[in-house]
Amino acid sequence: MPVFSQSSTIKPKRAQLDRSVAGAISAQAPFERIKHYLKSGLATGVWPPGALMPSESELVAQFSVSRMTVGRAIRELQQEGLVERTQGVGTFAAELHRVSSSLTIRDIHEEIVGRGHVHRATVHLKRAERASASIAKRLDVKLNSVVFHTLLVHHENGVPLQCEDRFVNPICAPDYLSVDFTEVTPTHYLFQVAPLIEAQFSVEAGLPSSREAKLLQMSAAEPCLIVSRRTVNRDTPITFARLVHPASRYQIDSVFKPY
Amino acid sequence: MPVFSQSSTIKPKRAQLDRSVAGAISAQAPFERIKHYLKSGLATGVWPPGALMPSESELVAQFSVSRMTVGRAIRELQQEGLVERTQGVGTFAAELHRVSSSLTIRDIHEEIVGRGHVHRATVHLKRAERASASIAKRLDVKLNSVVFHTLLVHHENGVPLQCEDRFVNPICAPDYLSVDFTEVTPTHYLFQVAPLIEAQFSVEAGLPSSREAKLLQMSAAEPCLIVSRRTVNRDTPITFARLVHPASRYQIDSVFKPY
DNA sequence: CAGTGGTCTAGACCACTGA
DNA sequence: CAGTGGTCTAGACCACTGA
Numbered sequence: 001m002p003v004f005s006q007s008s009t010i011k012p013k014r015a016q017l018d019r020s021v022a023g024a025i026s027a028q029a030p031f032e033r034i035k036h037y038l039k040s041g042l043a044t045g046v047w048p049p050g051a052l053m054p055s056e057s058e059l060v061a062q063f064s065v066s067r068m069t070v071g072r073a074i075r076e077l078q079q080e081g082l083v084e085r086t087q088g089v090g091t092f093a094a095e096l097h098r099v100s101s102s103l104t105i106r107d108i109h110e111e112i113v114g115r116g117h118v119h120r121a122t123v124h125l126k127r128a129e130r131a132s133a134s135i136a137k138r139l140d141v142k143l144n145s146v147v148f149h150t151l152l153v154h155h156e157n158g159v160p161l162q163c164e165d166r167f168v169n170p171i172c173a174p175d176y177l178s179v180d181f182t183e184v185t186p187t188h189y190l191f192q193v194a195p196l197i198e199a200q201f202s203v204e205a206g207l208p209s210s211r212e213a214k215l216l217q218m219s220a221a222e223p224c225l226i227v228s229r230r231t232v233n234r235d236t237p238i239t240f241a242r243l244v245h246p247a248s249r250y251q252i253d254s255v256f257k258p259y
Numbered sequence: 260m261p262v263f264s265q266s267s268t269i270k271p272k273r274a275q276l277d278r279s280v281a282g283a284i285s286a287q288a289p290f291e292r293i294k295h296y297l298k299s300g301l302a303t304g305v306w307p308p309g310a311l312m313p314s315e316s317e318l319v320a321q322f323s324v325s326r327m328t329v330g331r332a333i334r335e336l337q338q339e340g341l342v343e344r345t346q347g348v349g350t351f352a353a354e355l356h357r358v359s360s361s362l363t364i365r366d367i368h369e370e371i372v373g374r375g376h377v378h379r380a381t382v383h384l385k386r387a388e389r390a391s392a393s394i395a396k397r398l399d400v401k402l403n404s405v406v407f408h409t410l411l412v413h414h415e416n417g418v419p420l421q422c423e424d425r426f427v428n429p430i431c432a433p434d435y436l437s438v439d440f441t442e443v444t445p446t447h448y449l450f451q452v453a454p455l456i457e458a459q460f461s462v463e464a465g466l467p468s469s470r471e472a473k474l475l476q477m478s479a480a481e482p483c484l485i486v487s488r489r490t491v492n493r494d495t496p497i498t499f500a501r502l503v504h505p506a507s508r509y510q511i512d513s514v515f516k517p518y
Numbered sequence: 519c520a521g522t523g524g525t526c527t528a529g530a531c532c533a534c535t536g537a
Numbered sequence: 538c539a540g541t542g543g544t545c546t547a548g549a550c551c552a553c554t555g556a
Binding site: 029030031065066067068069072086087088089090 | 543544545546547548552553554555
């Protein structure tokens with residue numbers, strides 16, 4: 001029996017309402033209506049975690065739609081991690097354990113400009129160097145081979161926000177050192193010249209080096225949020241960056257909404 | 260013209276190969292083959308960011324499948340953020356700007372056990388309290404109203420890893436104080452009793468309080484990675500937690516793979 | 519064996535875009 | 538107006554599960 005009777009015998013005329021950016025006005029496509037119906041039930045406890053959800057054929061009857069339409073609605077919920085399906089058995093409300101949150105780590109320029117603030121970068125180092133053991137390992141190049149090294153400070157409205165210490169594999173970006181990094185960020189430039197297949201991140205707390213503390217105009221005893229990022233293109237490491245942010249000026253915020 | 264000719268005139272017999280967990284053996288369903296074909300081209304630069312991709316009807320002809328099948332393949336790429344579509348215009352390879360990475364923040368018990376290690380929790384505070392101004396605001400309750408407060412330390416193989424300072428709205432979990440938190444984590448318990456509609460996170464660096472430093476057996480001058488989490492259920496805040504981790508023992512790792 | 523999900527076909531109507 | 542994507546229908550065959 002329908003819990004929410006959102007469906008009647010009237011055939012759907014394709015609605016004409018604008019599907020604007022937010023999509024918040026009204027979900028009118030049948031598969032959207034079915035998704036919304038199921039999400040509501042999941043959010044309100046009609047189907048608590050682990051419960052058996054209605055089968056496709058039940059929803060077909062309830063909403064007077066074809067199975068393809070019901071299937072799409074449920075499949076998208078599955079892709080969002082809200083339900084789990086087992087062939088031959090049924091569809092179940094997912095246990096919402098893993099509160100995984102998508103912490104977006106964007107190009108610092110976009111991030112600052114997105115807040116409506118002014119971004120300015122200063123370049124403190126830009127040269128070719130011989131790879132140390134740790135850098136050689138991270139970029140998968142030979143010890144003492146030539147790598148590019150830049151050190152920038154990114155300012156938000158004039159306040160130093162991020163110290164970017166970056167090593168680049170010359171094979172992936174031979175012209176890296178000729179770029180004016182006060183005009184375009186290394187991240188942005190590298191996105192353009194080297195397709196990115198994989199990025200590995202870590203986020204940790206730590207203390208700045210004395211040089212970093214000076215560049216960031218902070219005390220060497222103040223903690224920092226440190227993001228390390230290594231990007232790889234088909235087995236070839238492109239770049240390794242250490243991004244140091246004063247704890248008092250930077251935090252990562254995120255929201256997780258399952259339903 | 261097909262770049263990769265993965266399709267012939269032979270009609271697909273449904274393959275029988277096991278679709279095992281990894282799914283790595285071979286993607287045999289037509290929509291999977293088309294997805295793989297398009298992903299390969301995106302990864303190898305056949306369609307650089309911004310390029311016009313083949314239309315649905317071109318792919319229909321190329322792979323000898325129906326439009327629904329092609330549509331599903333492309334729609335899933337769109338949902339993964341790899342292509343962008345505009346009705347009446349076409350499908351375009353996405354600019355891979357935002358390197359958003361899903362940093363999963365799981366229940367600490369699952370995380371430690373998942374590493375094959377032993378989890379143990381010690382309880383240092385478990386009581387009802389009057390809400391201070393900041394807690395009242397975060398839990399959206401009246402100043403000086405009763406809230407539950409627990410302070411736990413989570414150990415991994417005997418080493419203190421996380422100090423969990425948590426406030427709970429009694430309306431959402433009236434029996435919270437009767438739970439044995441050496442047996443089940445507050446996170447796990449609250450997941451069971453209160454459906455979660457939204458979680459807000461922040462990740463920052465900071466110094467531990469003197470009490471936290473003592474509980475974590477660390478120097479008060481050592482930085483910590485601090486995760487703050489507030490969960491909300493339909494406008495009613497459930498809980499607010501401050502999770503403090505010694506920098507030397509904890510970092511968040513993540514991998515981002517667009518293709 | 520009945521019920522479930524997984525996938526596909528060959529059409530259809532529509533809104534939108536840009537020439 | 539031709540081409541594009543957005544969505545749907547009413548069927549189909551199949552693999553899988555559990556009684």
